Amino acid sequence: MNGEPVGAVLNGLFRLVRTLSLYGETHPSGRAAIEDVRTRLAQANPPFSIQFIMGGVFCDNTLVPMSIERYERASHVARVLREFGVQEMSFTDVPSPHVVVELARILSGGVTTLAGIELPGVKLRAIAGFAAGGEVQRVDPDVFASAQAALAIADAFLLTGEGPWPWAGGLTVIRRLDRAAEVNVMATLATVERANAEWNIHRRAVAGALRVLALLRTLGVGFVVQRAAAHVALALLLQGLRERGGAPIEEAIPLLLDRMVDAGAVSSGAETHRLRTIAMLDHLARRAPYSTGAGDSLGRLVRLTYALEVARCPEGLDFDLSIVELLAEAAHSSKSDVDFLWLRMLIQVFGIIPPGAEVKLADGRIGYVLGPGGARDPMRPDVLVEGERHTPTSNVELVRPSVRAAWRG
Numbered sequence: 001m002n003g004e005p006v007g008a009v010l011n012g013l014f015r016l017v018r019t020l021s022l023y024g025e026t027h028p029s030g031r032a033a034i035e036d037v038r039t040r041l042a043q044a045n046p047p048f049s050i051q052f053i054m055g056g057v058f059c060d061n062t063l064v065p066m067s068i069e070r071y072e073r074a075s076h077v078a079r080v081l082r083e084f085g086v087q088e089m090s091f092t093d094v095p096s097p098h099v100v101v102e103l104a105r106i107l108s109g110g111v112t113t114l115a116g117i118e119l120p121g122v123k124l125r126a127i128a129g130f131a132a133g134g135e136v137q138r139v140d141p142d143v144f145a146s147a148q149a150a151l152a153i154a155d156a157f158l159l160t161g162e163g164p165w166p167w168a169g170g171l172t173v174i175r176r177l178d179r180a181a182e183v184n185v186m187a188t189l190a191t192v193e194r195a196n197a198e199w200n201i202h203r204r205a206v207a208g209a210l211r212v213l214a215l216l217r218t219l220g221v222g223f224v225v226q227r228a229a230a231h232v233a234l235a236l237l238l239q240g241l242r243e244r245g246g247a248p249i250e251e252a253i254p255l256l257l258d259r260m261v262d263a264g265a266v267s268s269g270a271e272t273h274r275l276r277t278i279a280m281l282d283h284l285a286r287r288a289p290y291s292t293g294a295g296d297s298l299g300r301l302v303r304l305t306y307a308l309e310v311a312r313c314p315e316g317l318d319f320d321l322s323i324v325e326l327l328a329e330a331a332h333s334s335k336s337d338v339d340f341l342w343l344r345m346l347i348q349v350f351g352i353i354p355p356g357a358e359v360k361l362a363d364g365r366i367g368y369v370l371g372p373g374g375a376r377d378p379m380r381p382d383v384l385v386e387g388e389r390h391t392p393t394s395n396v397e398l399v400r401p402s403v404r405a406a407w408r409g
Contacts, residue, residue: 005044006059007070012037014073016100017108025101034097034104041094049090051127052078055151055176065143069197071150072157080107084114087127095121141183146191148180149210153192156202159238164263165256171270174231177210178223185214186355186371190384193356194368199320201241204312207323208305209234211346215301218349228276229298232284233305235260235277240306245315249306253285300339304330304346324357324398352378358399359383361392366399 012033019033051058057074058064066074081089084106095103099119105111106124114124152173159169180188192207213230217223239259240252260278265271284299308326321329330343346354351372353359358368359381367385372378379395 005040006048006050006057006064007066007074008040009037009044010050010057010074010077011070012040013104013107014076016104020101020104021108031097034100037100038094038097041091044091046091046093046121049088051088052081053087053127056147063143063147065146066150067195067197069195071147072154075151075154077107080109081124083109084124085126086114086124088123088125090123090125091121092123093121095119142187145180145184145187148176148183149188149191149206150195152176152180152210153195153203153206156206156234156238159235160202163259165235165259167260167263167270167274170231170235171227171273173206173234174209174213174227177206177213177230178227181210181214181217185217186350189214189350190355190368190370193323193354194358199313201238201243204241204309205234205237207312208237208309211308212301212305215342215346215349219345224273224276225298227273228280229302231273231277232281233302236281236302236306237309241309242315244313244317246306246310249303252306253281257281257285301342304339304342322357323354327354351381353381353396353398359396360399361385361390361396362394 016033016037020030023029025031025034049060050064051061052074055075056063057066057071057078081087099121102117102119103122106114106117111117155169155173155176159166159173177188188210192203192210195203197203209230212233213226216226216229235256236249236252237246239256240247240249246252257278260274260281265274280298284302308330311321311326311329313320327343327347331340331347349372351369353369353372355369355371358366360366361383365385367383367390369381370384370389371382373381380392381396383390383392383396
């Protein structure tokens with residue numbers, strides 16, 4: 001089985017929980033959502049089992065590729081089941097409407113125990129002998145990198161809100177991005193950029209943090225500095241971004257600094273990282289954007305990243321900018337928050353047409369960039385076309401926004 005039916009089932013379950021919480025099972029919308037789940041299950045052709053292991057989603061022990069949005073929703077289902085010690089959900093038949101409602105009640109957190117709950121056609125169980133570090137199935141590096149990037153966005157969604165900064169959650173996102181970048185940094189950048197999902201706040205925050213991490217990694221900066229700078233970028237973007245545009249960075253910095261300090265100490269393994277991140281943010285708060293010193297250089301990179309993601313979703317407009325459009329706009333900008341030294345470095349490292357950009361080949365086919373072209377052929381980047389990696393023999397063209405929207409659906 002391919003991943004589409006399983007992804008559709010998990011997507012339907014997530015929507016069902018939200019619908020029933022608003023309208024109840026007897027409302028027409030509730031009844032429609034119940035039948036939608038049953039239809040999706042029938043299309044998935046039971047029997048089959050879904051496993052939630054180490055942040056990934058598997059069907060009958062095979063990794064299921066999903067869009068970023070579906071990973072977010074599948075991760076919600078996995079987190080709820082994990083509270084009951086469950087890592088596997090099996091469907092032996094298409095369940096009745098009553099069973100679908102009971103399953104939705106479980107996934108909504110409406111029960112505290114599974115004892116006494118009967119689900120004909122559905123089995124929720126722990127995987128016997130499950131333990132991290134055991135025997136695993138090898139996954140293609142590009143798939144692993146893409147999955148980690150998608151899960152990082154899902155985890156970042158949990159960091160939005162007020163109160164003390166959730167250090168453990170923030171570090172989880174950074175670690176996911178670090179692992180993904182270590183395997184294939186260009187595939188990770190392309191995944192975040194090309195995902196067929198909205199440019200919401202947490203996706204933009206992850207995109208900015210990843211750009212900082214990937215650039216510093218490529219430049220050979222120590223990993224502890226990479227993580228701290230990426231964490232600062234992630235947290236600042238989550239603090240300051242709005243659905244469209246964002247607050248000035250000078251407003252976001254003190255608010256975030258208070259939240260980070262209020263959170264207090266964390267586990268001994270992460271305390272050094274916490275202190276380094278706070279110190280970097282404090283330095284950013286105290287110094288002007290273009291003062292000298294290594295710390296200020298990282299601060300300028302964070303400021304540039306913040307400015308790019310604020311511009312990603314222009315305030316008052318209903319369209320979003322691609323990374324190519326963002327870099328082009330920044331290159332022609334005279335604003336004081338654009339650091340041209342770091343901007344030039346971004347373009348040099350990731351290419352004039354960076355990973356994730358949609359392009360058209362000479363034969364008319366459309367694909368997206370996997371990696372930059374050579375120094376002498378910047379307009380001939382590696383491209384994924386119709387599921388295969390391709391090195392163009394002639395220059396590619398950027399896809400216009402209207403064509404890009406139609407191609408991506």
